Amino acid sequence: MKLKLLFSGLLLTASAFTTLSAQEWEHLTVASGYNHDVIANGLGAANASTTIGVDNANFAFMSNDFQATASNTPPAYALPATGLISSVPTPGLTYQLGSYSANNSLRIGGSESGSPITGTLTFTNQVSAKKLYLLTTSGSGTATISVVVHFTDATSQTITGSTVPDWYNSTALPVAASGFGRVNRANSVLENPLGNPRMYQLMLNIDAANQPKLISSIDINKTSVTEGAVNVFAITAELLGTCPAPEGLTAVSDVAGATVSWNPAIITPGVGYDYYYATTSAAPTTSTEPTGSVAPGETTVDLDGLLTGQTYYFWVRSNCSESDQGPWVMISFTTGQVSATYTDGDIQTLYNASPNANSATSCPGVLTVTVPDGYQATSVATSYNMTSASNGYMSEQRSKLHCINTNIGETTLAQGSGNVGTFSYNRSGLNIADGATGEVNFEMRAWRTWQGAGTCNTTYNKVDNNTWVVTVTYECVTPVTPQAADQAHCPGSTIADLVAETDYDNAVLRWYDSELATEPLDESAAIASGTYYVSQYRYTCESERQAVVVTVGTPEAPAAEAQSLCSGAVVADIVAETTTGGTLVWYSSAEATEPLEDNTVAVTGSYYAAQSINGCESARTEVAVTINTVSAPVAEDQITCAGTTLSELSVEAEENAVVTWYAGADTPDPLSDEAEVQTGSYYVSQTVNGCESVRTEVSLVVLNLPEPVVVAEQTVCEGTELSDLMATPIEGADLYWYATADSTEALDDDDEVQGGSYFVSQASEGCESTRQEIVVTVTPSPEAPEGEATQEFNEGETIESLEVTLTDGAVANWYMMNDESELVTVDPTEALVDGGVYYVSQTVGGCESDYFAVTASAAMGLANNSTNIFKLYPNPAADIVTISGNAVIAKAEIANLLGQTIKTVNGGTEELLLDVADLQAGTYLVNVYSDGGSLTSVKLLKQ
Incomplete structure (x- = not known):
C-alpha cells in the first residue's frame, strides 16, 4: 500500500487576464437560516460556545478572543473578533461572518438515505447583483451543492453542480482565507497546521436577465451523499449598480495594434462607453480623462500605432449620464504576442517515479502557435491546469514545455503540491523557442510519480482540456539590405524615381541623404547628384543601408551608323x-x-x-x-516517297541562296535538311546576303508503301518461276524480286526458282516498299510416265485401263486437250474414246512430272463416246473466272499445287462464276464436278 504524505505548505499560482476595479460590493445580512454555531469564542470550553463541529470529527473554528481557561493565551492566528474576512484572491471583496455568540453557519451534514438536504438563507437587505460570492467550506470531505436564488418578483434561478472542497489542502476553489487554526470541541485543544484549515470562495453568476431583480433568499441543496458537511458562513454581492460595467472583455493583439471587445452592459449606458489605455497598470480614477469613447451600441475599439512587444492596460466603463459613470473594468494585452489553446481533450500523463528534464514521454500534447510572417519568437509563456483523481495527488504532478522546432525544453520540471484537486501552472519568460518562425510546435510533456507503471492515462493525473495555453512573444526579423546600382536621373527627378530591389512584397524603401540620418527623405523631394542611402522597412524593422551614387543630368545622344536591314x-x-x-x-x-x-x-x-x-x-x-528585299523561292506541291529528306525536295532558289525549311509559317526554328518528310505542309525560304525571304508553303504527299504479304517459307517444285511464289501486293502495285536484301538489280519474274532466299518488294507511283525475305525449298520434278504411245482398248474400258509406268508411290494425273488447246483434268473412270489423246503425268511429293501422251485406239466393234469437257476463262485471271460447259456444274474446288483445297463454290447451273480476287498471285488447280459425278481439272494462273 502506498503511503500518502500530507504537505503543510500551499503554493498558489494565478493567471489573470481581466481585472475588475472599483466594484461595488455589499454584504448580504442574514435574517434567518444559520442553524449552527461552529466558531468557538470568549472564555470557556470550546463546546460551551459552539453547537457542533465544522466537520464530522468534532473540530470547530475559533476567534482570536477564544480562551478555554483564563490562563490560556488567545490565539492571534484565529478568526478576527470583528468577523470581517478579506478575500485573498479578489482584492476589495470582504465577507462579514455572523455573530460568534449565535448560530453563524448554515451547516448541511451527510445524508445516509441519499436525499438532498436543503437550507435557506433569507436577507434583510435586498439588492440587485451580477454575482454572489459565498464563503464556504466542507468538513470531512468534498461535497457538491446546488443553489436556488430567489428574487422578490417570485422568480428564481437554479445553479447546479457547485463543488465545495474539503477544508484541508484543496485549491479546487479560490482560497478566500486560510491558516486560522481549529479547536477540538471535546478537549479544547488548539491546532494550527500551516495553511489550514481553509475557507473557499464560491462565485455564482446571476443570469443577465435576473441581474436587475432584487435578491430575497437562497436555497443551499447538498446533492452529494458522502459525509462531507457543507458550511456557508457569509455571502457578498457584487452589485449591479445604477450604471453597471460591461463584462466579458477580450483583446486580440497584433504586431502594433489590438482590438478590444466586450459584452454590452446589462443596462445600456445612455452616453456610451468610455475607454482609457496606458502602459502602466495604474487604474484611472473618476477624474481621469478617457482616451476615447464609443456610442451606446458599439462594443469594440480598434487600437493602432502601438509599440511592438509592449504590455498595455485597457479600461472601459459605462457612461450612463454626466453624473453617473460605472466602474472601470480592465484587460491587459501585449502587442507582438500570439496565443493558442489546446482543445483536443485531456492530455495523458506517463508514469515515471522520478522523471527529469531529459525524460521522454509517449503521450505528449502538441500545440501549434503561428508566428506572423517576418517575425521570430523571443520568449514563451504558458499556463495550464492539472487535475488529480482516483487517489492521485497534485504533488505527484510533473510537467515541462518543449519546443519541437528548436528541440529545446525547460531545464526543470514543474511540480504541484497538495492532495486530490486541481493545480494551476503559469510560467513566462521562457527562451525555448527563440528564433523560431512560422508554425512553432510545442509539446506538453506530463508525468505522474504514482500508479500505473509504464502506461499513459488520465486516471490519476492529467492536463485539463482547454486550459493549456501557449503565448509566444515575437519580434520582427531584420530585413536584408536592399540592392541598388548607381544610377542616373533627369533634372527634376524626385526620391520616388530612385530605384532599388526589395526582397519582400510588403517591404517599403526608405531613402536617406546620409548614412546616419534619422529621418527618411520624403518621396517628393528633388534629388541632386551625390550619394544616397537606401534601406527597406518591413513591419517594424529596418535593414541596414546601401549607398547609391546618383548622377543628375541630361544623357548624351546615342552613337549610330548607316545600316542595311532585311525586309521585315x-x-x-x-x-x-x-x-x-x-x-x-x-x-x-x-x-x-x-x-x-x-x-x-x-x-x-x-x-x-x-x-x-x-x-x-x-x-x-x-x-x-x-x-533589302529577297523574293520567296518557287516550290510546287509534290508527291514523294517515304524516306525522302527535305534536301531532296524540288525548290527553285536564287544562285548562292541558302534554302531553309520550317514546320510552320511562323515557327522560329528551322528544320534539319536531313529530316525525313511526312505528308503535310512545309514552308521554305531563301536567304541571300544575310536576308531571308518570306516563306513558300509546299504541300507534300508521302507514299509509304507497306511490304507485300508473303509466305515466309515456301516449298515449290522444280521449274517454278519467281512469279509463281506466294507474294501478294496491294492493288495496283508491282512485285520486284531480288537476290539479296540490298541488291540494286531486280530479277526477271520468269526466272526459275532455285533453292535459297529471295527478297520481294512492291512498287507503286514510283515508290518502292521495303523487302520481305522468302526462303524457298525446291523439290525436283519426277520423270514423265512411260508406256505405249498408242494403245488399243475394248469397249467399256476406262482411262485408267491405259497402261503407263509410274514411279513407286506416284499418283497418275490424266488430262485431255479442250477446244482452247488447254489440258483439262479428266476422271480416270470415264470410258475411253476411240482416237482420243490422253495425257498422263505423275505426282511425287507434291510435284508433277511432264506429260506423256497416249492415243486410245478402239478395238473392232468399239463405239465412240464423247466426254463432258468444261471451259474456264479468262486464264490468267485477276478477279472473276467463268466456268461453262454442256452439263450442269455441281461444284468447283480451287486447290494449290500441293493438292490442298482453298475454296469450294457450289453450282447447279451450266455456268458458274468464281471470285479469285482474294487469292495470292500464283498457280492453282480448279476441279470442276459435273452433276453426273464427272471431274474436270484445269490449271489457273492467278495474277
Whole structure:
C-alpha cells in the first residue's frame, strides 16, 4: 500500500487576464437560516460556545478572543473578533461572518438515505447583483451543492453542480482565507497546521436577465451523499449598480495594434462607453480623462500605432449620464504576442517515479502557435491546469514545455503540491523557442510519480482540456539590405524615381541623404547628384543601408551608323549605342513628338535615335537605313516517297541562296535538311546576303508503301518461276524480286526458282516498299510416265485401263486437250474414246512430272463416246473466272499445287462464276464436278 504524505505548505499560482476595479460590493445580512454555531469564542470550553463541529470529527473554528481557561493565551492566528474576512484572491471583496455568540453557519451534514438536504438563507437587505460570492467550506470531505436564488418578483434561478472542497489542502476553489487554526470541541485543544484549515470562495453568476431583480433568499441543496458537511458562513454581492460595467472583455493583439471587445452592459449606458489605455497598470480614477469613447451600441475599439512587444492596460466603463459613470473594468494585452489553446481533450500523463528534464514521454500534447510572417519568437509563456483523481495527488504532478522546432525544453520540471484537486501552472519568460518562425510546435510533456507503471492515462493525473495555453512573444526579423546600382536621373527627378530591389512584397524603401540620418527623405523631394542611402522597412524593422551614387543630368545622344536591314525588320532592329542604363527611343523625324513603337516595320529612309535614362531624353542622332528585299523561292506541291529528306525536295532558289525549311509559317526554328518528310505542309525560304525571304508553303504527299504479304517459307517444285511464289501486293502495285536484301538489280519474274532466299518488294507511283525475305525449298520434278504411245482398248474400258509406268508411290494425273488447246483434268473412270489423246503425268511429293501422251485406239466393234469437257476463262485471271460447259456444274474446288483445297463454290447451273480476287498471285488447280459425278481439272494462273 502506498503511503500518502500530507504537505503543510500551499503554493498558489494565478493567471489573470481581466481585472475588475472599483466594484461595488455589499454584504448580504442574514435574517434567518444559520442553524449552527461552529466558531468557538470568549472564555470557556470550546463546546460551551459552539453547537457542533465544522466537520464530522468534532473540530470547530475559533476567534482570536477564544480562551478555554483564563490562563490560556488567545490565539492571534484565529478568526478576527470583528468577523470581517478579506478575500485573498479578489482584492476589495470582504465577507462579514455572523455573530460568534449565535448560530453563524448554515451547516448541511451527510445524508445516509441519499436525499438532498436543503437550507435557506433569507436577507434583510435586498439588492440587485451580477454575482454572489459565498464563503464556504466542507468538513470531512468534498461535497457538491446546488443553489436556488430567489428574487422578490417570485422568480428564481437554479445553479447546479457547485463543488465545495474539503477544508484541508484543496485549491479546487479560490482560497478566500486560510491558516486560522481549529479547536477540538471535546478537549479544547488548539491546532494550527500551516495553511489550514481553509475557507473557499464560491462565485455564482446571476443570469443577465435576473441581474436587475432584487435578491430575497437562497436555497443551499447538498446533492452529494458522502459525509462531507457543507458550511456557508457569509455571502457578498457584487452589485449591479445604477450604471453597471460591461463584462466579458477580450483583446486580440497584433504586431502594433489590438482590438478590444466586450459584452454590452446589462443596462445600456445612455452616453456610451468610455475607454482609457496606458502602459502602466495604474487604474484611472473618476477624474481621469478617457482616451476615447464609443456610442451606446458599439462594443469594440480598434487600437493602432502601438509599440511592438509592449504590455498595455485597457479600461472601459459605462457612461450612463454626466453624473453617473460605472466602474472601470480592465484587460491587459501585449502587442507582438500570439496565443493558442489546446482543445483536443485531456492530455495523458506517463508514469515515471522520478522523471527529469531529459525524460521522454509517449503521450505528449502538441500545440501549434503561428508566428506572423517576418517575425521570430523571443520568449514563451504558458499556463495550464492539472487535475488529480482516483487517489492521485497534485504533488505527484510533473510537467515541462518543449519546443519541437528548436528541440529545446525547460531545464526543470514543474511540480504541484497538495492532495486530490486541481493545480494551476503559469510560467513566462521562457527562451525555448527563440528564433523560431512560422508554425512553432510545442509539446506538453506530463508525468505522474504514482500508479500505473509504464502506461499513459488520465486516471490519476492529467492536463485539463482547454486550459493549456501557449503565448509566444515575437519580434520582427531584420530585413536584408536592399540592392541598388548607381544610377542616373533627369533634372527634376524626385526620391520616388530612385530605384532599388526589395526582397519582400510588403517591404517599403526608405531613402536617406546620409548614412546616419534619422529621418527618411520624403518621396517628393528633388534629388541632386551625390550619394544616397537606401534601406527597406518591413513591419517594424529596418535593414541596414546601401549607398547609391546618383548622377543628375541630361544623357548624351546615342552613337549610330548607316545600316542595311532585311525586309521585315522593325525599328527595334536598328542598332545604336547607349550608355549604361540608357534606353533607345526612335522617331520618324528630328522634330517628331511621338516615338515609334519597337514593332514598327522599317522602310528605307532616315530614323532618329535618342536615349532615355529614367525618363530623361538626349538629343537625337540621324540613322540612314536601307531595306533589302529577297523574293520567296518557287516550290510546287509534290508527291514523294517515304524516306525522302527535305534536301531532296524540288525548290527553285536564287544562285548562292541558302534554302531553309520550317514546320510552320511562323515557327522560329528551322528544320534539319536531313529530316525525313511526312505528308503535310512545309514552308521554305531563301536567304541571300544575310536576308531571308518570306516563306513558300509546299504541300507534300508521302507514299509509304507497306511490304507485300508473303509466305515466309515456301516449298515449290522444280521449274517454278519467281512469279509463281506466294507474294501478294496491294492493288495496283508491282512485285520486284531480288537476290539479296540490298541488291540494286531486280530479277526477271520468269526466272526459275532455285533453292535459297529471295527478297520481294512492291512498287507503286514510283515508290518502292521495303523487302520481305522468302526462303524457298525446291523439290525436283519426277520423270514423265512411260508406256505405249498408242494403245488399243475394248469397249467399256476406262482411262485408267491405259497402261503407263509410274514411279513407286506416284499418283497418275490424266488430262485431255479442250477446244482452247488447254489440258483439262479428266476422271480416270470415264470410258475411253476411240482416237482420243490422253495425257498422263505423275505426282511425287507434291510435284508433277511432264506429260506423256497416249492415243486410245478402239478395238473392232468399239463405239465412240464423247466426254463432258468444261471451259474456264479468262486464264490468267485477276478477279472473276467463268466456268461453262454442256452439263450442269455441281461444284468447283480451287486447290494449290500441293493438292490442298482453298475454296469450294457450289453450282447447279451450266455456268458458274468464281471470285479469285482474294487469292495470292500464283498457280492453282480448279476441279470442276459435273452433276453426273464427272471431274474436270484445269490449271489457273492467278495474277
